[in-house]
Amino acid sequence: MKRFWINSAIxxxxxxxxxxxxxxxxxxxxxxxxPDARVLVEAGSWKALLPDQASLQNYGDVFSRVDFxxxxxxxxxxxxxxxxxxxIVNAMAGYAFSRMQWRGRDMVFSxxxxxxxxxLEAIAVPLFYQVTLLGWRxxxxxxxxxxxxxxxxxxxxxxxxxxxxxxLEEAARIDGAGVLRTFISIIVPNAKPAFASVAIxxxxxxxxxxxxxxxxxxxxxxxxLPLGIAAFFTLPPLQWGDIFAFGVMMVAPVLLLFxxxxxxxxxxxxxxxxxx
Amino acid sequence: MTTVNFKNxxxxxxxxxxxxxxxxxxxxxxxxxxxxxxxxxxxxxxxxMLAGLETVSSGELLIDDQIVNHCSPQERNIAMVFQNYxxxxxxxxxxxxxxxxxxxxxxxxxxxxxxxxxxELLGLTPLLEHKPRQLSGGQRQRxxxxxxxxxxxxxxxxxxxxxxxxxxxRLQIRNEIATLQRRMKTTTLYVTxxxxxxxTLGDRVAIINQGRLQQVSEPQILYERPANIFVAEFIGNPxxxxxxxxxxxxxDQRLAICWGKQQLPLxxxxxxxxxxxxxxxxxxGLRPEAFRHPDASDAxxxxxxxxxxxxxxxxxxxxxxxxxxxxxxxxxxxxxGDNAVNQPMxxxxxxxPDARVGDKIKLxxxxxxxxxxxxxxxxxxxxx
Ligand SMILES: Nc1ncnc2c1ncn2[C@@H]1O[C@H](COP(=O)(O)OP(=O)(O)OP(=O)(O)O)[C@@H](O)[C@H]1O
Ligand SMILES: [Mg+2]
Numbered sequence: 001m002k003r004f005w006i007n008s009a010i011x012x013x014x015x016x017x018x019x020x021x022x023x024x025x026x027x028x029x030x031x032x033x034x035p036d037a038r039v040l041v042e043a044g045s046w047k048a049l050l051p052d053q054a055s056l057q058n059y060g061d062v063f064s065r066v067d068f069x070x071x072x073x074x075x076x077x078x079x080x081x082x083x084x085x086x087x088i089v090n091a092m093a094g095y096a097f098s099r100m101q102w103r104g105r106d107m108v109f110s111x112x113x114x115x116x117x118x119x120l121e122a123i124a125v126p127l128f129y130q131v132t133l134l135g136w137r138x139x140x141x142x143x144x145x146x147x148x149x150x151x152x153x154x155x156x157x158x159x160x161x162x163x164x165x166x167x168l169e170e171a172a173r174i175d176g177a178g179v180l181r182t183f184i185s186i187i188v189p190n191a192k193p194a195f196a197s198v199a200i201x202x203x204x205x206x207x208x209x210x211x212x213x214x215x216x217x218x219x220x221x222x223x224x225l226p227l228g229i230a231a232f233f234t235l236p237p238l239q240w241g242d243i244f245a246f247g248v249m250m251v252a253p254v255l256l257l258f259x260x261x262x263x264x265x266x267x268x269x270x271x272x273x274x275x276x
Numbered sequence: 277m278t279t280v281n282f283k284n285x286x287x288x289x290x291x292x293x294x295x296x297x298x299x300x301x302x303x304x305x306x307x308x309x310x311x312x313x314x315x316x317x318x319x320x321x322x323x324x325m326l327a328g329l330e331t332v333s334s335g336e337l338l339i340d341d342q343i344v345n346h347c348s349p350q351e352r353n354i355a356m357v358f359q360n361y362x363x364x365x366x367x368x369x370x371x372x373x374x375x376x377x378x379x380x381x382x383x384x385x386x387x388x389x390x391x392x393x394x395x396e397l398l399g400l401t402p403l404l405e406h407k408p409r410q411l412s413g414g415q416r417q418r419x420x421x422x423x424x425x426x427x428x429x430x431x432x433x434x435x436x437x438x439x440x441x442x443x444x445x446r447l448q449i450r451n452e453i454a455t456l457q458r459r460m461k462t463t464t465l466y467v468t469x470x471x472x473x474x475x476t477l478g479d480r481v482a483i484i485n486q487g488r489l490q491q492v493s494e495p496q497i498l499y500e501r502p503a504n505i506f507v508a509e510f511i512g513n514p515x516x517x518x519x520x521x522x523x524x525x526x527x528d529q530r531l532a533i534c535w536g537k538q539q540l541p542l543x544x545x546x547x548x549x550x551x552x553x554x555x556x557x558x559x560x561g562l563r564p565e566a567f568r569h570p571d572a573s574d575a576x577x578x579x580x581x582x583x584x585x586x587x588x589x590x591x592x593x594x595x596x597x598x599x600x601x602x603x604x605x606x607x608x609x610x611x612x613g614d615n616a617v618n619q620p621m622x623x624x625x626x627x628x629p630d631a632r633v634g635d636k637i638k639l640x641x642x643x644x645x646x647x648x649x650x651x652x653x654x655x656x657x658x659x660x
Contacts, residue, residue, distance in 0.1 A: 167362035170329050173349040174356045175423070176379030185375075189366040 025251075032058050032244035039240040058245035065235065065242065067220050068249070071228035076253070078143045078224055079206040085148045086202050087195055093149070094157025095183055099169065109158075115151040120212065128215050142216045143224070147206065153198045160194035161187065196264030200257065207254060225250045277305045278340055278430040278463040280326065285335035287321050287487075295321040296487040299335070306461040308454070310478030312468055313510075318487040319467040323433050326465065328352050339430060350379070355424035356433040360440065361416045363408040369395070369419050370404040376427040394426045414445045421453070425460065432457070432464040438473065450477060471511055475499070483507050505649050508561045516561040516647065517621040519599055523554050533560065533646075538579045540643065553650070561647035564594065567623030568640030575640025582636050584620045586629045593629045595639075596620040 031039045033054040042050075062068050096102070097109045127146060136142035164187065172182040188195070210226040217223050229250060232243045258265070280303040287296040295318040303309045311319045324330040326337060328349035337345050344352055355376070363372050373391040382390075395401045398418045408416055417437060424432055437453070438446045454477055457464050468474055474481045475495040482492040483506070490510075491503035502508035508516040519535050526532045531550055532541045542550065568575040581597035599621045623639060631637045649655055 165360070165362065167358045167360060168364065170327075170349075171356070171358060171362040171364075171423075172375075173329070174327055174354060175376040175427070176350040177375075178348075178350065181379070186364060 028244045028247050028251075031241060032248045034058075034241060036239050036241040039244070058239075058241040059249070061239065061242045062245050062249070066228055066231060068228065068246070070220055071223060071225045072249070074140075074222055075207060075224040075226075075250075078140060078209075079203055081140070081144045082147045082206045083199050083202045085144070086150055086153055087199060089148050090150055090153035090198060091157050091188070091191070091195065092183070093154045095161055095187060097154065098158045098161040099166075100179070112151050112154055116155065124211060124215060131216060136216070138217050138219070138222055140222055143209070143213055143222070146212075147202075147209075150202065153202060156198055156201075157191070157194055160191055164190055193264050193267035196261045196267075200261055200265050203257060204254065207250075279303060279305055279338075280431060280463060280465065281336075281338040281341075282322070282326075283336040283338065285322070285325065285337060286333050287318070287325060287330065288333045294487060296325075299484075299487070299489055301482055301489060301492060303463060303465065306463055308457050308464045308466060308477060308479045310466045310468060310474040310481045311484060312471055312474035312481055313484035313490075315469055317484045319469070319484060320435055321487075322484075323356075323435050323465060323467050326352075326431070327354055327356050327433055352431075353427075353429050354431040354433055355427055355429040356435070357417075357420045357424050357437045359436045361408075361420040363416060363419055363423070365408055368405050368407055369400055369411070372408070372419055373400075373404075373422050373426050376423060380427065390426055394422045397425075398422045413441055414449065417441060417449060421456070425456070425462075428460075428462075430463065432462050432466075434464065434466045436468055437466075438468070439470075446473075453477070472513060475511070483510060485510075502561075502647070502655060504654050505559060505561070508647060508649070508655075512563060512565075514564055514594065514622050514624075516563050517599075518559055518561050518649070519621070521558050521560045521648075523550055523558065535560070540577050540641075540646075550648075553648075556650070559649040561649060562621070562641070563645060564622045564624035566642045566645035567595075567625060568642060569625065570638040570640045572640045574642055576643045577641040578638050579641060580636060580638050581621075583631055583633050585633055586631075588629060592624060592626050595623045595625060595629070595631075597623070597639075 027043075030050070033056070034042075035053065035055070035057065093112075097105060097112070131137065131142045131146075136145075168186055168190065169182050172186045177185060207224075208226055209224065210230070213224050213227055214230075217227070220228075225246075229243060229246050232239070232246060280301075282299050282301040285296060285299040286294070288294050299318075299322065301309070311322060313319055321330060325332050326339075328344070328347060328351075332345050336343050339352060339354075364375065367375065370391060373394055374387050377387040377390055392401070395404055398421060400415070400418055400422060403411060403415060403419075408419065411419065417440075420437070424434075434453075438449055441449060450473060453466075466477060468477075475498070478495060480492055481495055481498055483490040483498065485506050491498060491507045498507060498511050502511060502516070505518055509518055521533050521535045523531045524534050524539075526539075526541055529547070530542055530544065531547045531554070532539050534540075570578055581595075584596045584598055586596070587594040597620060599619060647655065
C-alpha cells in the first residue's frame with residue numbers, strides 16, 4: 001500500500017515536470033486556435049491552455065497575409081537537398097577517412113576536425129563575399145551548397161564506420177565487390193542508424209537556419225520558413241495568433257520526421273555516442 | 277589447375293612489427309595445406325596477403341604462376357571463410373550465397389541455380405530466407421562455407437573456421453570440410469592453431485613459428501621426423517619431451533647419454549655416430565608414447581621417476597614426472613632450454629594408473645624412439 005503511494009507520488013511529479021516542458025508547445029498550439037485578441041490577455045492565466053471557441057481563423061490569416069506555401073516549399077526544398085546531398089557526401093567522406101588508405105589522410109582528417117569548432121557566424125561575412133562574387137545571391141544554391149559537406153556529420157559517420165566489423169568489407173572485397181559496390185551494398189545497409197542520426201541533425205539545423213538566409217536573400221521567392229515567421233513581427237499589426245499558427249505549421253514536419261525515424265535515431269545515438 | 281607459391285615472402289607492418297620473414301611454400305593443385313602455429317606467429321597475415329587484404333612487403337606471391345602481389349582481392353578469384361564468418365547481417369542466407377555470384381555478373385537464372393545447388397549440398401535449403409542472426413553457430417559456419425564455394429574459386433582460404441564452435445560440432449564440421457575439399461579438389465589453405473586439426477585435415481602441414489616456416493610435410497612425417505625442437509614440441513598431444521643431455525664416456529670407450537641421474541649407455545655403433553657431438557650441447561626428445569610399463573617386452577631401458585601428477589583419460593593415462601636435470605650439468609644455452617628443464621616430462625601409458633602422486637616408480641623406455649637435437653635445435657637424428 002505504501003509502495004502504491006510512493007509510486008503515485010513519483011508519477012505525479014514526473015507528470016508535472018513533463019507538463020513544464022510541454023507547456024510552451026501547448027501554449028503555441030492552443031494560442032493558434034484562439035482569436036487574436038485573447039491570446040495576450042489570457043497568456044498569464046490558466047485560461048491560456050483552454051481553447052474554447054477554437055477556430056482555424058489564424059491559419060487562414062497566415063495564408064492570406066504571406067505566401068506560406070512558398071516559404072514551406074523553399075524550406076522543404078533547401079533542407080531536403082542539404083540532407084540528401086549531405087548524407088551522400090559526408091558518408092563517403094567518413095568512409096574514406098575511416099577505412100581507406102591514402103596519403104595525407106590523417107592530416108586532412110585533422111583539418112576536418114578543426115572545422116568542427118568554427119561556427120558559421122565566424123565565417124559568414126567572408127562567405128558572403130564569396131557567394132556574391134559567384135553571383136549566387138537570392139538563389140536556392142547559395143543556401144544549399146555551403147552546408148552539404150559538414151565536419152560534424154563526417155565525424156559521426158567516421159566513428160560509426162570504425163565500429164563496423166572490418167571482416168564485412170573484406171569479405172565483400174574477396175567476393176568480388178569493388179570499393180564503391182562494397183560501400184553501397186554492404187556498408188550503407190549496416191549503417192542505417194548513422195544515416196538516421198545525420199539526417200535528423202542536419203534537418204534540424206537547416207530547418208531553423210536564419211542568419212545565413214537573412215544575409216543572402218531578399219524577398220519571399222527563395223526565403224525559408226524562419227524568415228517568414230520573422231516577417232510577422234515586422235508586419236503590422238502584430239498578430240500573436242497568426243505567429244502561433246505559423247509556428248505550429250513550421251514545427252509539424254519536424255515532429256513527424258522525428259516520430260518516423262525515432263527508432264533509428266535512438267539506435268544511432270547509442271551507437272555513435274552522440275548526444276542530441 | 278591452381279597452384280600457389282610463396283617466394284621469399286616477408287611482411288613488416290607499418291608500425292614496424294615483422295609478422296612474416298622469408299617465407300617459402302609451394303602448394304600444389306587440389307592440395308589441402310594447413311598452416312599451423314602458436315598465436316601471433318603470422319598465419320593470418322600469410323592468408324590475408326594471399327587474399328590481397330594485406331600488402332606484401334617483399335617477395336613474390338604466385339597464383340597459377342602469375343605474380344599477384346599487386347592484384348586487388350577481386351582480381352584473384354579466391355574465397356575466404358573468416359573466423360567470425362563475416363556473413364552480411366542485412367541479407368538473408370539466400371542473398372549471402374548469391375552475393376559473390378552477382379558480383380561475377382552471372383545472369384539471374386544462373387545465380388539462383390548455383391545458390392540453390394550449394395544450399396542443397398550444405399543442407400541450408402530450409403534456412404534460405406533466414407537472416408544470419410537467426411542461425412546457430414554451426415549453421416552460420418555452413419553459410420560461410422557455402423558463400424565461399426558457390427563461386428567455384430581457384431583457391432579457398434580458411435582462417436580458423438572452427439574455432440567458434442563447440443568440440444562436437446567442430447569434429448563434425450571438420451569432417452565435412454575434409455570431405456567437401458576432397459570432392460571439389462580445390463586448392464585450399466587452411467589456418468588453425470590446433471595441431472590435432474592440422475594433423476587430421478591436412479594433406480600437408482606447414483608449421484610456423486615467429487613468422488618463419490619451421491617444417492612442411494605430411495602429418496605423419498612431422499610426427500616421425502620433426503625438423504627441430506619447436507616442431508617436436510608442437511606436434512603430438514602432448515608434445516615431445518625435450519631435455520638437455522650430455523655425452524659421457526663410460527667403460528670400453530663407449531659413450532652414455534646422461535641427464536640428471538639417468539644414464540643410458542650406448543653400443544659401439546651408436547657411440548661412433550655421436551662421437552662428433554662430444555662436448556657440444558645436445559638435446560634429447562622423447563615422445564610420451566615412447567614410455568612403457570617397466571616390464572614391457574619392447575622396453576630397452578629403464579628410468580626411475582617421481583610422479584608429479586596423473587591425468588586419466590579412461591583407456592590410457594598421462595603421467596607427469598620431474599625432469600631430473602641439474603642445470604649445472606649443461607651450460608644453459610638459451611632461455612628455452614632452461615624452460616625445458618623446469619617443465620615436467622610426460623608419459624602416455626595404456627590402462628589405468630596403478631601408482632599415486634609422489635610415488636617413485638620405474639618406467640620403461642623404447643630407446644629407438646629417442647631423438648637427438650643439436651644446439652641449433654635441428655634434428656640430428658634418432659640414431660639409436
Ligand atoms: N595490422 C597490424 N599492424 C601491426 N601488427 C600486426 C597487424 N596485424 C597483425 N600484426 C602482428 O603480426 C603478428 C602476426 O599476426 P597474425 O594475426 O598473423 O597472427 P596469427 O598467427 O594469425 O595469430 P592467431 O592464431 O592469434 O590468429 C602478431 O605479432 C600481430 O601482433
Ligand atoms: Mg589469426
